[in-house]
Amino acid sequence: MHFTSEQRLDDGVLAREFTLGEIPGTLWTTPESAAPTPLILIGHNGGLHRREPRLVARARHSAANGYAVAAIDAPGHGDRPRSAADEQTRADLRRAMRAGEPVDELFESFIGPLVEKTVPEWRTTLDALLSLPEIGGPVGYSGWTAVGIRLAAVEPRIAAAGFFAGGYVPRAQREEARQVTIPLLLLLQWDDEGNPRQRALDLFDAFGSKQKTLHANTGGHAGTPWFEVEDGNRFFDRHLK
C-alpha cells in the first residue's frame, strides 16, 4: 500500500490517496484519535468515482465520528481503465432501467463478474488497512449491496454491514444472502425508479441475520435524506465501538 498524496480537510479529517497494486483508494482518518480505530469500508457501484461528493461527505462524517474509512475504485470505476464495451453495457443498462425494461440478464452478465472481481480486491485492501497502526478494527461495510453480501459471506472480519437499495442483485448474491448472519441495516428508497421495491424487501427477508433493520424513505434513488448518514453511523456505533 503506497500513499500517493494527503490532504488535511477543514473538519480535521486527513484524506490520503493510496494505490495497492492496480487498486486505487482513499483512506479518511482523524489523526487525533489516540487508540487504533474501527474501520468502515465504503463500496460504490454504477461506474462512480470514489471522489463522488455524496460518498466523500459520508466518509468524512464517519471519519469525524471516530472511524477510519476507506473506499476503493472497483474495476471500471473512478480512476480505473474502462473498456468501450463496458461503457456501452453501462449505457444499455441505464437506458433499460430508465425505460422499465427487464435488465436481469444484462445485470447478471455484467454485474455478476464485476462482483467476483471486486470482492478479492476488498479482501487484499482489508489486509493492508489492518496492518496500519492507526487502524484496529472491528470492520464494517457500507454501500454497494451485491459486493457487501459476498464480502460478508466470505470474510469473517466484517462485523456489521449497511447496504443500500438492493432491488437488483445478481442471483449468486441473492442466494448468498441467507449465509449473511452479521447485524445488518438495509437502506432503500421507496420510489427508487431503478430498484424494484418488492425485490429489495424480499432480499431483506432473505438475510440470515438475527439483527436486521430496514430503513425506507420516500423519494428516488439519489434522494436519501442526510439523516440516514447519521443513522448509519449510529448503527455502526452499536456494533463496532
Place this chain on the structure above:
Amino acid sequence: MHFTSEQRLDDGVLAREFTLGEIPGTLWTTPESAAPTPLILIGHNGGLHRREPRLVARARHSAANGYAVAAIDAPGHGDRPRSAADEQTRADLRRAMRAGEPVDELFESFIGPLVEKTVPEWRTTLDALLSLPEIGGPVGYSGWTAVGIRLAAVEPRIAAAGFFAGGYVPRAQREEARQVTIPLLLLLQWDDEGNPRQRALDLFDAFGSKQKTLHANTGGHAGTPWFEVEDGNRFFDRHLK
C-alpha cells in the same frame, strides 16, 4: 384538568397524574426546562394501561430529551371501566390473532368505534395541555396507529407522527391515511405475529406525506429494540424542535 398526584422520578422527570372529566392521564415533564416545551402525545391500544412499563420508559426518555409527554387511557383501557362484553371481545380478538384466523370483522366492529370515541378525547386533552404555561408546542403523536391516523387527519395542531405496527387498522383509517400529509415515521416488527406485514407496507405506501420513513426490525410484536426509542426522539427533534 385536575392534577391528582405528582412524583419526581430519579431521572429528574416529573410525572403528574391528571383527570379531565372521565379521562385519566399522565403528564411527564422536566421542570428545569426554561422555555415552553414541545409536546408528544403517546397513544396505546390493546387494553393496556398508560402505566405499562415500556410506555413509561418511552415517555420518560422523551421527557428527559426536552419534551412534555402525555398519555391518556382510552375507553376500556387502564383506569377506565371495562364491560364484560368488551373484555370478551378482546379475548376473542387475541385468540383469533394468535390462531392466524381472519379478524377483520371483529376488528372493524370493536376497534372502529373505539377510535371514534378516543380521538375527540385526545383533542380535548390537547386543548387542556396547550393551556399549561410549561407546554408550548409544536405537537407530535406517537404510538397507536389507527387513532394517530384519524388525529393527524382532523387535528391541524399535530405536526409529526410516529406510528407503530399498522397491520390491522380499521377501513375508515386505511382510507384516511391518504389525507395524512405531516412527516411520518412508521415503525414495524418484521415478524409481528398479529400484524400482517404486507398490510403495514401497503399502509406506509398509502400515506399522503411527502416525508415518510419506514423502520422495520426482526422479531415479534413486543420485540422492538430500544434504539428505536432513540430514533423516534431524533425524528421528533427534526420536526418539533
